[in-house]
Amino acid sequence: MSNLKLLAQSLGLSITTVSRALDGYADVAxxxxxxxxxxxxxxxxxxNPAARSLRRRKAEAVAVTLPTEPGRFGPPIFLNxxxxxxxxxxxxxxxxxxxxTAGRAGEMDTYRRVLDGRRADAVIVVRTRLEDERVxxxxxxxxxxxxxxxxxxxxEHAFIDGDGEAGFGDAARALAALGHRRIAHIAAPQDLTFAHxxxxxxxxxxxxxxxxxxLEYTAPPTEAGGYEAAQWLLRQSxxxxxxxxxxxxxxxxxxxxLKERGLAAGREIAVIGHDNLPSAAFTDPPLSSMEIAAPDVGRQLAEMLLARLGGREARELQTILPVRQVPRATHGPAN
Amino acid sequence: MSNLKLLAQSLGLSITTVSRALDGYADVAxxxxxxxxxxxxxxxxxxNPAARSLRRRKAEAVAVTLPTEPGRFGPPIFLNxxxxxxxxxxxxxxxxxxxxTAGRAGEMDTYRRVLDGRRADAVIVVRTRLEDERVxxxxxxxxxxxxxxxxxxxxEHAFIDGDGEAGFGDAARALAALGHRRIAHIAAPQDLTFAHxxxxxxxxxxxxxxxxxxLEYTAPPTEAGGYEAAQWLLRQSxxxxxxxxxxxxxxxxxxxxLKERGLAAGREIAVIGHDNLPSAAFTDPPLSSMEIAAPDVGRQLAEMLLARLGGREARELQTILPVRQVPRATHGPAN
DNA sequence: TTGACTTTCCAAAACGTTTTGGAAATCTAG
DNA sequence: CTAGATTTCCAAAACGTTTTGGAAAGTCAA
Structure with missing residues (x-):
């Protein structure tokens, strides 16, 4: 509605001075x-953000692309x-x-469109892959x-990540300590770094x-994938x-x-997941899980991005957060 | 990188003509x-989007605010x-x-900031309430x-919504037809329209x-809320x-x-939900649910917003989508 | 052949900021 | 009192589009 010109007029000052006053320059009384x-x-x-970013040659915006696989999207945690x-x-x-974006090809198109058009000053990359063309x-x-x-x-780049490797190592060793000898892994597609x-x-x-x-089986990171994987693993000799x-x-x-096969999770066979979804505490039996031991990954991510925008080196901005076990009822001593 | 001036020079044309050519005006050969x-x-x-929107006095962007309640956010469906x-x-x-945004107060601040600053041409309102100050x-x-x-x-406004009223009516009548007489409702907070x-x-x-x-009990729309509600209802005389x-x-x-009380869902007590979450098919027993009978609510929403931006009247843009029952194993005849 | 239309182009003025490069006015030191 | 330094302000030039209001050339009808 109101702009610098109006403000300046009503104050009897020049546009320049008003602008500099608001931006806190030293050369205004x-x-x-x-x-x-x-x-x-x-x-x-x-x-006016358009005028500002036209002049400053900055978009004052950060972009994040969501590869939208049909039907399903990541855990609710993600939106959080x-x-x-x-x-x-x-x-x-x-x-x-x-x-x-629709699929991976579309994702690169979007990157080009957004960055050629200078619609964003910085980018957040999610669902990072081992070999990631976006990076x-x-x-x-x-x-x-x-x-x-x-x-x-x-x-070579700034990242924030949970220490899933340590988390899964700890979990597997804990299972071994409980007497388990045949510990299978239900894997997500190995091009995704977290899965790897x-x-x-x-x-x-x-x-x-x-x-x-x-013993392992790789499937899509969904309930259906886990179901299929468990079925296959249980069929083995x-x-x-x-x-x-x-x-x-x-x-x-x-x-x-497991339920379908009449196996009692926790007593007859152990199950451990990762993410500690809100629903994990309400499965039957309540699901043993693990989670990143930090309350505000999103905020930290933002902080790192701001540091990067402020000129900090990527190598100084690499955070690996510890993963904490959340034991519940789906695992126990081996029989 | 390249702008109209450069393009015009390399073509030996004026900026005006280049601009109009690209925008498909009739007055260019x-x-x-x-x-x-x-x-x-x-x-x-x-x-350059900044220059364009400065001149056109449009942001070329649509805003959606996410009231981020600590800890938890809506179903994955939502991001989809x-x-x-x-x-x-x-x-x-x-x-x-x-x-x-943080909480409701913050939400109105954000609205003012975004709309006073003309950062968005239009808005999508989610988690709509019966009396909604945003509207x-x-x-x-x-x-x-x-x-x-x-x-x-x-x-008085454009909206898209599922017919939850019919869906819950249908479900309750189906339960009645199966012989149920004491059909309780586990409600979400009634200021949210969908819950109402x-x-x-x-x-x-x-x-x-x-x-x-x-028989009813109102609780937050989370697993914990449902748990608390069921406990209370089962304690009644x-x-x-x-x-x-x-x-x-x-x-x-x-x-x-229910499980905690030793009640068998489906046989001894019926349970029906709404949303048909991906995990609903994998609960024990698989959860009877219902869902909006349209594949692309998000796309339709976008279409309506575009129509609204194109000048269509709000009253012509009101969509109520049918809700389809998704019966699984958590309900059956009353004993 | 001429006047009126059409077609095709363009110069210049916005849009609302930020930034550059001074210019007054005031202060300070000698 | 004066030269220089400091403080406080400002006019004007960007930034890259879109749009207005013609102008020049070509076409058509009479």
């Missing part, structure tokens, strides 16, 4: 500054994280742009970005215990006594398969 | 238009819907801005918007069957034989409470 600020408040002045992140960014006057693209262009999850060469690392943790623990059979699942969603599917 | 378009493609030209919506909007060159604010300002869910005065309507549907069915006791739950999340919590 304290008295004038206060006068200007009061007037701005009174007239409910807000700088974005919300926390966006809230912190808003405090700095940055908007969070959601860019849904390559952004690095090449020199656009500040932070990934949620690592890549195969994590030292969780499997690595499981493998490391198997190696520690003298590497018995490596020497079925596992424990199922270490890449995600809680998969674990929930696995529980359903 | 077909031959020139093609020449311009080819050059634009070759130079990978993209109009936003993704589908954003995808359609992107086809029209509109960005989808996610504005997370009042937007109406007063004359900003185009579509709500996801109705308000108490739905004829679902309860109304249940009430109407009760009235049809001669209105026996009205004449406990229900069926639980009609406002959401699947609540139903999952309720299932957990």
């Amino acid at each position: 304290p008295a004038t500054r206060e006068r200007v600020q009061a007037a701005a408040r009174a007239m409910n002045y807000r700088p 994280m974005l919300a926390a992140c966006g809230q912190r960014l808003a405090e700095e006057g940055l908007d969070l742009m959601l860019l849904p 390559a693209f952004l690095t090449e262009r020199g656009i500040p970005f932070v990934t949620h999850g690592r890549t195969a060469r994590p030292d 690392l969780r499997r690595q943790g499981w493998l490391a623990a198997l190696a520690d215990m003298g590497s018995p059979d490596r 020497a079925p596992p006594t424990a199922l270490l699942c890449a995600t809680d969603s998969m674990a929930i599917g696995a529980l359903s398969a | 077909p031959a020139t238009r093609e020449r311009v378009q080819a050059a634009a493609r070759a130079m990978n030209y993209r109009p 819907m936003l993704a589908a919506c954003g995808q359609r909007l992107a086809e029209e060159g509109l960005d989808l801005m996610l504005l997370p 009042a604010f937007l109406t007063e300002r004359g900003i185009p918007f579509v709500t996801h869910g109705r308000t108490a005065r739905p004829d 309507l679902r309860r109304q549907g249940w009430l109407a069915a009760l009235a049809d069957m001669g209105s026996p006791d009205r 004449a406990p229900p034989t069926a639980l009609l739950c406002a959401t699947d999340s609540m139903a999952i919590g309720a299932l957990s409470a």
